[in-house]
Amino acid sequence: MLARGREQTGRPDAAEAAADRAADHGSPQAWSALSRIRERAGDRDGSRRAAERAFALGALETWTALGREREQRADPAGAERAYRRGAEAGDTDAHAALGALYTEAGRTAEARAAYRTAVDAYHLDAWEGLLSALAAQAPRAASAQLVARLRGTGLPAED
Incomplete structure (x- = not known):
C-alpha cells in the first residue's frame, strides 16, 4: 500500500494523505492504515475513529x-x-x-x-x-x- 511505503520512508504527512484518499473510496485496509498513522502521530481519538471504521468494513488488522x-x-x-x-x-x-x-x-x-x-x-x-x-x-x-x-x-x- 502506498501509505505504508511513505510511512516507512519517513513521510508521515504523505502517508496519511495517501491513506485518507484510499479510505474515501471505502478501503478497510486504508482505514486501518489511517488508524496506525494517527496513533503514531499521537492522535488517539482520530486513531480510534479510523479503527472503528476499518473494523466495521471488515479489516482484520484492526x-x-x-x-x-x-x-x-x-x-x-x-x-x-x-x-x-x-x-x-x-x-x-x-x-x-x-x-x-x-x-x-x-x-x-x-x-x-x-x-x-x-x-x-x-x-x-x-x-x-x-x-x-x-x-x-x-x-x-x-x-x-x-x-x-x-x-x-x-x-x-x-x-
Missing part, C-alpha cells in the same frame, strides 16, 4: 489498533487478547505489538517468538525488538542466535 487502545487504558490482558486475534488473522503488526507487550511484562521467551514471527514476515521495525529480546539472554546464546538469523537472511555475519 485488532492491533484495538490492542493499542486497550494498552492506553492500562488493560494489558485485553491488549494481549486483541493482539492475539490480529496475529491469528495474519497481521504482522500484531506480532510485533505482542513482542513489545511481552517484553514490557518480562516475558522474554514469548517476546522473542512474537518478534521472530514478525521479522520472518518482513516487518522491519520488529528487528529492533527482536535484538533487544535477544540481548536479554545470556550474551553467548544471544550472539549465536543472531549470527544464525543473519546467515539465514543472506547477510554476512562473522562468529
